[in-house]
Amino acid sequence: xxxxxxxxxxxxxxxxxxxxxxxxxxxxxxxxxxxxxxxxxxxxxxxxxxxxxxxxxxxxxxxxxxxxxxxxxxxxxxxxxxxxxxxxxxxxxxxxxxxxxxxxxxxxxxxxxxxxxxxxxxxxxxxxxxxxxxxxxxxxxxxxxxxxxxxxxxxxxxxxxxxxxxxxxxxxxxxxxxxxxxxxxxxxxxxxxxxxxxxxxxxxxxxxxxxxxxxxxxxxxxxxxxxxxxxxxxxxxxxxxxxxxxxxxxxxxxxxxxxxxxxxxxxxxxxxxxxxxxxx
Numbered sequence: 001x002x003x004x005x006x007x008x009x010x011x012x013x014x015x016x017x018x019x020x021x022x023x024x025x026x027x028x029x030x031x032x033x034x035x036x037x038x039x040x041x042x043x044x045x046x047x048x049x050x051x052x053x054x055x056x057x058x059x060x061x062x063x064x065x066x067x068x069x070x071x072x073x074x075x076x077x078x079x080x081x082x083x084x085x086x087x088x089x090x091x092x093x094x095x096x097x098x099x100x101x102x103x104x105x106x107x108x109x110x111x112x113x114x115x116x117x118x119x120x121x122x123x124x125x126x127x128x129x130x131x132x133x134x135x136x137x138x139x140x141x142x143x144x145x146x147x148x149x150x151x152x153x154x155x156x157x158x159x160x161x162x163x164x165x166x167x168x169x170x171x172x173x174x175x176x177x178x179x180x181x182x183x184x185x186x187x188x189x190x191x192x193x194x195x196x197x198x199x200x201x202x203x204x205x206x207x208x209x210x211x212x213x214x215x216x217x218x219x220x221x222x223x224x225x226x227x228x229x230x231x232x233x234x235x236x237x238x239x240x241x242x243x244x245x246x247x248x249x250x251x252x253x254x255x256x257x258x259x260x261x262x263x264x265x266x267x268x269x270x271x272x273x274x275x276x277x278x279x280x
Contacts, residue, residue, distance in 0.1 A: 008109035012125060016102045023095030030088060031239040077148055085147060088239075089140035093230075094133060096248040097222065100255050101132050104194045104218060108211075111204055123211035128204070131215025132222070139223050143230065147238065160238035165278050168235045172275030175228040179268025187224035188264060191255050197221075226251050232271075 077085075108125045115122035150156045155164050162168035178184055190197050197218060198204060205211045229247050236243040250267065254260040 008113050008125075009106055012105050012109045013102065016098050016105060020095050020098040023091045023098070026091050027088075027095055027239075027244065028241055031241045034239055077151070082144065082148065086140060086144040089143045090137055092244065093136040093140050096230075096244065096251065097136055097226070098133075099248070100191070100222070100252045101129070101218075104132075104197070105129055107194050107198070108204055115206070120206070122204075122206050123208045127208045127211040128215035128218075131212040131217075132219040134212075134216050135219025135223050139227060139230070147234070150234065156234075159240075161240070162235050169275040169278040171231050171235050172271050172278065175231055176268040176271030176273075176275060178228040179264050179271065183224060184228075184264065185261070187221045188254065188261065190218070190221040191225050192260055225255075 105125055105128065108128045112122040112125060147156065147160070150162075150167075155162065155167050157163045162171070190200075198214075201214060201217060205214055229251060232247060233240070233243060250263075254264045254267075257263060
């Protein structure tokens with residue numbers, strides 16, 4: 001056991017892949033289940049959307065009732081539905097973002113092992129990972145609130161995608177422009193160079209509080225780097241597994257490759273073009 005624990009890279013990678021794998025398994029299972037349920041019900045039990053009756057029954061409803069039934073009716077989310085959607089966003093963010101945090105976690109684990117070997121106390125890597133995930137839990141709360149507001153405004157389909165071409169185009173253009181913004185540059189630079197990030201922020205904290213705080217700071221930079229890309233899920237479908245995977249791969253790509261900034265700006269140009277095309 002001691003020999004295994006010394007292989008910190010193996011332990012950390014196994015933990016990251018295991019956590020991300022469980023999160024992805026849940027997202028795929030949930031997407032499949034929600035797709036089947038919506039197909040059977042003709043609407044979404046989560047978002048509270050109800051669909052018009054079959055055309056054969058329209059004659060049984062008065063003219064005023066037809067107009068009322070023709071449009072989806074919005075209902076307020078129950079507390080249980082809100083908690084469910086918040087949990088879904090949290091698990092989805094864990095699955096998407098844990099792999100991109102692996103380089104920083106590996107560095108932390110190595111420094112921790114070397115410090116412990118020299119008899120100096122050092123906080124476990126789990127504290128740093130916990131701080132990183134706290135940032136994405138906060139983002140998930142904001143994303144859930146945004147989804148609730150869009151659903152209340154009847155701007156979301158039963159499949160949790162944009163029901164308005166203007167909303168979809170606006171999100172695409174905004175996300176594309178953000179890829180070119182100075183704030184994106186700053187946040188991406190912090191995520192691309194783990195060693196430089198550690199040096200700029202005073203090194204790893206040896207106690208749990210310092211490690212948690214640094215992990216939270218790193219997570220906030222990652223949120224600043226990727227929040228606009230996550231907003232694309234409101235265009236293509238919050239539970240569209242293919243787009244979830246595509247965004248996760250792109251996030252990992254722009255952080256890992258040397259030309260990540262160029263990749264980011266090319267993607268931004270493509271998003272703006274797609275938004276303009278949707279408007280036209």
